Amino acid sequence: MKSTVRDFVASRNRWIKTAGQGIVMMCLVLGLVAFVGNNKSIVLNIDGQASTVQTFGGTVGEVLANSNVVVTENDQVTPSLAAAVEDGSAIQITRATAIDVVLNGADTVVHTTGSTVGDVVNELGVADSSAISADLETRLTTLSSELEISTPKSVTVTVDGSTATHTSTVKSVQDLFDEAEIVLGDEDRVSVPVTSSLVDGLGLKITRVDSDHRETVTESISFTTDEVHDDTLDVGEQRVTRAGVDGERTKIFTAVVIDGREENRELLSDKVTLEPVTELLAIGTREPKPEPEPETKPEPEPERVEVSAPADEPEPAGSSGPAPAGGAWQALAQCESGGNWSINTGNGYYGGLQFSAPSWLGAGGGKYAPLPHLASPAEQIATAEVLKQNGGWGHWPSCSAKLGLG
Structure with a gap:
């Protein structure tokens, strides 16, 4: 009986030992299976450089951590760090590059995973018409200086009375003026400093300022008239012996002109640049000769008067005396003026023979007197003789016919 119990116990212990060893072996097998099952082969591609790593990590982040690969928030990781990985997965990492950029005059640092200038421009989202210091195809690794980008800006400019809108990518206000060919004077004022950066909507x-504007004004100086008494002219007669000429005065003004409006006008100089010439006017003072009293003679008997040669005519009397009696001229004067050698009725004919002023002057009577009635009978007859030589007695048609002269 005791032997049977011992055998049972021994058999049980052997079974327990064998079962324990089986369990241990099973655990080892299961562990090995789990190890083999969790170990993954992952392809890492960093900036184009590929490598294979073995890892037990279940996510991209765990794989990178187990592989001692550090990434920043600016790096591009595909798939994302939280994504699960499987054996044979590929992880793509593109390192971000820090690029110094001057955007519209402001310095900034752009972290980009792009490889060219065009990639940076696209990431910034600036307009295609922006001004860029390097070609879009330029690789970022070849940049030797900061990348300058100036976007188009719409700016209104008011100058010389008009307002215009300019769209430009230049950097400063002065650059815009140069581009638009707007020239500033030394004293002109601008609403902002010309060194200011150009911004959209400015x-x-x-x-315009001209503090030394000068204007020359010319004024006329009227000439004056001096009257000079002249005893060679009859009373009432006047004659200009020297023509008057206006003079000239030149004034120079200085003023401050702001946008075409004149301010603070002052007289700088006032000079007579041309002296006027005084007019000289001769005033007649000679009294006219008194008219002789008309002679009263009886009417001659009607008879035909024979014209005698001039030598038979009586010689002219003095300047104020009566004409010689008898003769054709006396008869003609009697018919024309009643024998009044100093008559002036205002009808345009003068003296005993009734000369018109043009006939008198044309025959040379002006050498005796300005008008016939102011000359003596003898001077009137002498002038009539000259007139008669050109036209005969026809100068006195009515009376010469009546007297039978011709």
Whole structure:
């Protein structure tokens, strides 16, 4: 009986030992299976450089951590760090590059995973018409200086009375003026400093200033008239012996002109640049000769008057005496004027023989007197003789016919 119990116990212990060893072996097998099952082969591609790593990590982040690969928030990791990985998965990492960029005059650092200038421009989202310091195809690794980008900006400029809108990618206000060919004077004022950066929507006002504007004004100086008594002219007669000429005065003004409006006008100089010439006017003072009293003679008997040669005519009397009696001229004067050698009725004919002023002057009577009635009978007859030589007695048609002269 005891032997049977011992055998049972021994058999049980052997079974327990064998079962324990089986369990241990099973655990080892299961562990090995789990190890083999969790170990993965992953392809890492960093900036184009590929390598294979063995890892037990279940996510991209765990794989990178187990592989001692550090990434920043600016690096591009595909798939994402939280994504699960499987054996044979590939992880793509593109390192971000820090690029110094001057955007519209402001310094900034752009972290990009792109490889060219065009990639940076696209990431920034600037307009295609922006001004860029390097070609879009330029690789970032070849940049030797900061990348300058200037976007198009719409700016209004008011100058010389008009307002215009300019769209430009230049950097500063002065650059815009140069581009638009707007020339500033030394004293002109601009609403902002010309060194200011150009920004979209900016309004600029240019005020033109000329603090030394000069204007020359010419004024006329009227001439004056001096009257000079002249005893060679009859009373009532006047004659200009020297023509008057206006003079000239030149004034120079200085003023401050702001946008075409004159301010603070002052007289700088006032000079007579041309002296006027005084007019000289001769005033007649000679009294006219008194008219002789008309002679009263009886009417001659009607008879035909024979014209005698001039030598038979009586010689002219003094300047104020009566005409010689008898003769054709005396008869003609009697018919024309009643024998009044100083008559002036205002009808345009003068003296005993009734000369018109043009006939008198044309025959040379002006050497005796301005008008016939102011000359002596003898001077009138002498002038009539000259007139008669050109036209005969026809100068006195009515009376010469009546007297039978011809």
